[in-house]
Amino acid sequence: MAKSKAKAKKPMDGVMALDLPLAEPTPAMAAYFQKCRDRIGFVPNVLTAYAHDMPKLEAFAAFYNDLMLAPSGLTKLEREMIAVAVSSENHCFYCLTAHGAAVRQLSGDPVLGELMVMNWRAADLPPRQIAMLEFSTKITKASADIVEADRQILRDAGFSDRDIWDIAAVASFFNMSNRMASAVDMRPNAEYHAQAR
Numbered sequence: 001m002a003k004s005k006a007k008a009k010k011p012m013d014g015v016m017a018l019d020l021p022l023a024e025p026t027p028a029m030a031a032y033f034q035k036c037r038d039r040i041g042f043v044p045n046v047l048t049a050y051a052h053d054m055p056k057l058e059a060f061a062a063f064y065n066d067l068m069l070a071p072s073g074l075t076k077l078e079r080e081m082i083a084v085a086v087s088s089e090n091h092c093f094y095c096l097t098a099h100g101a102a103v104r105q106l107s108g109d110p111v112l113g114e115l116m117v118m119n120w121r122a123a124d125l126p127p128r129q130i131a132m133l134e135f136s137t138k139i140t141k142a143s144a145d146i147v148e149a150d151r152q153i154l155r156d157a158g159f160s161d162r163d164i165w166d167i168a169a170v171a172s173f174f175n176m177s178n179r180m181a182s183a184v185d186m187r188p189n190a191e192y193h194a195q196a197r
Contacts, residue, residue, distance in 0.1 A: 015045045017185035020052035029057055044098065045189050046181070067170050073163035074170070077106040078132060082170045084116040085133045089140045092178035097188035099174075101195040131157035135164075136171040 012019055025033065029051070036043045050057040068079050080102040087095035096117050104113030115123040120133055131153050138146055154164050180186070 012048070014187060016049045016187065022048075022051050023054050025051065026054050026058070029054060029061075032061060040191075042189050042191055045187060046094065046098070046177070049184065049186050063173065067166075067173055072166045073160055074132075074166050077103065078129065079166075079170050080106055081116060081120070081129065081133065082136045082167060083174045084113075085120045085136050086140050086171050086174040087178050088117060088120065089137055090175065090178035090182070092174075092181050094181040094186045094188045095174060095178055097192045101192040105195060128157045128159070132159070132167055135167055139168060139171040140175055 012022075033043045033047065036047070047057065047061065050060050068076070068083075072079070074082075080099050083095060083099040084103055087099060100113050100117040103116050104110045107113065112123055125133070135146075135150055135154055138150060151161075151164055154167065155161075159167070
């Protein structure tokens, strides 16, 4: 008996464990996906995972872009460092892979990227960034235990109250993203593994 033909690859194969059909992209999201292809060469799987529901994809992309790319007292590297520190605490394979690559790229330091993924406390960081990452870690592990003294440590390290808001917002966003990625077994694009090494 002849072997049956291989099953056709579904759009979500290799992206996540849920078998959800892709929705018809809105013009804005089709343009956004094309911008990803033009700038980085691929569409991040996290966007593909959300592409079964255009309103949720648009909300996710808008919030992510605002947090990670809009003007802030935090550098883009610092925001990526928060993403990795939080994702390390949560053991999120997707975000550690994708944002670890971003830390390597933005810092120009592959060793820093690996240290951030494994144990950011082993990295030789300035006091400002140590304070930022300690606060982000506390948000991740024990947010109800945060008190004014924790915010004051950030002020003493040179952060404004607006910066503290941004640290909290980035850390909180990645806690949500980590949990979603883990729940649906979201997998990072293979391209991330080789970037900036």
